[in-house]
Amino acid sequence: xxxxxxxxxxxxxxxxxxxxxxxxxxxxxxxxxxxxxxxxxxxxxxxxxxxxxxxxxxxxxxxxxxxxxxxxxxxxxxxxxxxxxxxxxxxxxxxxxxxxxxxxxxxxxxxxxxxxxxxxxxxxxxxxxxxxxxxxxxxxxxxxxxxxxxxxxxxxxxxxxxxxxxxxxxxxxxxxxxxxxxxxxxxxxxxxxxxxxxxxxxxxxxxxxxxxxxxxxxxxxxxxxxxxxxxxxxxxxxxxxxxxxxxxxxxxxxxxxxxxxxxxxxxxxxxxxxxxxxxxxxxxxxxxxxxxxxxxxxxxxxxxxxxxxxxxxxxxxxxxxxxxxxxxxxxxxxxxxxxxxxxxxxxxxxxxxxxxxxxxxxxxxxxxxxxxxxxxxxxxxxxxxxxxxxxxxxxxxxxxxxxxxxxx
Numbered sequence: 229x230x231x232x233x234x235x236x237x238x239x240x241x242x243x244x245x246x247x248x249x250x251x252x253x254x255x256x257x258x259x260x261x262x263x264x265x266x267x268x269x270x271x272x273x274x275x276x277x278x279x280x281x282x283x284x285x286x287x288x289x290x291x292x293x294x295x296x297x298x299x300x301x302x303x304x305x306x307x308x309x310x311x312x313x314x315x316x317x318x319x320x321x322x323x324x325x326x327x328x329x330x331x332x333x334x335x336x337x338x339x340x341x342x343x344x345x346x347x348x349x350x351x352x353x354x355x356x357x358x359x360x361x362x363x364x365x366x367x368x369x370x371x372x373x374x375x376x377x378x379x380x381x382x383x384x385x386x387x388x389x390x391x392x393x394x395x396x397x398x399x400x401x402x403x404x405x406x407x408x409x410x411x412x413x414x415x416x417x418x419x420x421x422x423x424x425x426x427x428x429x430x431x432x433x434x435x436x437x438x439x440x441x442x443x444x445x446x447x448x449x450x451x452x453x454x455x456x457x458x459x460x461x462x463x464x465x466x467x468x469x470x471x472x473x474x475x476x477x478x479x480x481x482x483x484x485x486x487x488x489x490x491x492x493x494x495x496x497x498x499x500x501x502x503x504x505x506x507x508x509x510x511x512x513x514x515x516x517x518x519x520x521x522x523x524x525x526x527x528x529x530x531x532x533x534x535x536x537x538x539x540x541x542x543x544x545x546x547x548x549x550x551x552x553x554x555x556x557x558x559x560x561x562x563x564x565x566x567x568x569x570x571x572x573x574x575x576x577x578x579x580x581x582x583x584x585x586x587x588x589x590x591x592x593x594x595x596x597x598x599x600x601x602x603x604x605x606x607x608x609x610x611x612x613x614x615x616x617x618x619x620x621x622x623x624x625x626x627x628x629x630x631x632x633x634x635x636x
Contacts, residue, residue: 242500260402266373288319436536480528568595
């Protein structure tokens, strides 16, 4: 049995970003840029109006101290956004513009429409307008040739908007890892069917599916497999043919029908570790398989849903994130203060489900409810997993603890 720290190090040492591919911008949300992205065009691409109003020569609105406003300017034309006025403003003239319209030659300011009276082909201005007022200069947001996205950046909605505004319609990203899920257990019954004696409804298929979908990985399939060696071997072979990350639940302990490890060895997978000094998820297994130039990785999760959840958050999610090229693949860790004592047995790191509350700049951690690995109800209440050290037996109220925040 190895420590949590060693197990996580072994898992993450195997995770490497996959190949790179160029995809359409609309499909890039949540993926990781595989190259620096340089603006091919300035943003804005031309100097334009920030408001609906009138483009003019500001000097014509600035009069001597005793001058009586309004100033009258002849209205040349109206320019809508998306059109271009090729002429030049002459003294005593103005051009009606819409937000985003190019600023015509000769103009250096725009006065908002609501501040102007328009009558009989003229506009009447009642104040001085400053040069540059309500004008957005070409390239004031992004210069041509400027780096707008760093390699390794997770592409969020704002990134996609910026890239589109700079004329980018494709982007190089790291390929999403592919995931295949096998849920074992003869006792499992699909929700919606009649529950027979001795059977339980299958929650792990839905729990793991949802967890995988929050990572951005490509989920290839979720299948139930009987506790039979032939079925397990066939399921694993199918999974390896379709995915590079295979997740199983159940069948990794020491029972007569815990056959996942045997099946993995049958297909040639090599054990990296089995059993971790942690609670829950002690019988966690991690295997790898190399076929030709391809590698497949296997996470053998325990069958209890609480153990499934913890194993996924602490091992599988960081592994997937690193394979996607993300730099922030580790769980976000904070320090929190216990609001009550905790008692545990010595020897294993405990992942304690907690709710968090911020008071006076300090995070307070409180039990989210029952902590047993078979308990599902408290999972919906948690904000984080508190790490209670292996050799600790008792923590007093007010003790500072490390907490890994839950992403989903």
